Amino acid sequence: MAITLYELQGAKDIRFSPYAWRAKLALAHKGLAPDEIVPVKFTEKDKIAFSGQGRTPILVDGDKTVPDSWAIACYLEDAYPDRPSLFGGETGQGLAKFVNAYADGVLLGGIARQILWDVFQNVDPVDRDYFRETRQGRFGKTIEEIRDNRAGERPAWEAILTPLRATLKAQPFLSGEAPTYADYIVMGTFMWPRCTSAYPLLPQGDDPVRAWRERMLDLHAGLCRAAVGYEEDFGLAESA
Ligand SMILES: N[C@@H](CCC(=O)N[C@@H](CS)C(=O)NCC(=O)O)C(=O)O
Numbered sequence: 001m002a003i004t005l006y007e008l009q010g011a012k013d014i015r016f017s018p019y020a021w022r023a024k025l026a027l028a029h030k031g032l033a034p035d036e037i038v039p040v041k042f043t044e045k046d047k048i049a050f051s052g053q054g055r056t057p058i059l060v061d062g063d064k065t066v067p068d069s070w071a072i073a074c075y076l077e078d079a080y081p082d083r084p085s086l087f088g089g090e091t092g093q094g095l096a097k098f099v100n101a102y103a104d105g106v107l108l109g110g111i112a113r114q115i116l117w118d119v120f121q122n123v124d125p126v127d128r129d130y131f132r133e134t135r136q137g138r139f140g141k142t143i144e145e146i147r148d149n150r151a152g153e154r155p156a157w158e159a160i161l162t163p164l165r166a167t168l169k170a171q172p173f174l175s176g177e178a179p180t181y182a183d184y185i186v187m188g189t190f191m192w193p194r195c196t197s198a199y200p201l202l203p204q205g206d207d208p209v210r211a212w213r214e215r216m217l218d219l220h221a222g223l224c225r226a227a228v229g230y231e232e233d234f235g236l237a238e239s240a
Pocket of ligand 1: 008017018019020042054055056057067068069070134
């Protein structure tokens, strides 16, 4: 069956959606590659109307249409049970749901409060007014105010990193000895700044989250490392 992934498209074809990255990593973990990736701009709602909702990513697998990154991971786990497990069983799936809530409710916001301006620079020009209006509504501040206050976010950001640091100090992946979907949720979230911003979110040197992120960049034949993006502190690093 043909697999198609609908994915957000930024300026100059940059693919920075944290949710799409989660879906792409979940597919790679299952040893699946989309036959087609369809780029979708924020305002191209007509392109995804068939899915009955207005957000990407959307997975189409044969006659099955699955929007939402969490639902996509659960679908892949059920539809491809003989391939490597994304959750390692029901308990793992339950805990991954918690990680999903942490990433969406805490981690993404902490990142946004530091790099939303940089994301805005990488939104396709046709989407910029829409992005500004919807995101400023969400944060109750202008994108410029968020940018100008970002240094003040550091203490809150360090607190957000605390559970990741504590876990990754003790084990190589959030899931233990090998990565599962919990790692992909958090890594997908970190691909958002990697693809849009050179602002340093993690300290240089001996940081367990940075070291884990390096390992994650190399997984699945360097899927994440090959993405067009920014190397923190080194400016735009285009590869592949
Ligand atoms: N809960 C969804 C969230 C998906 C989502 O918000 N996607 C963004 C792109 S990163 C989107 O499509 N936004 C459309 C909009 O803001 O109009 C998931 O996990 O996939």
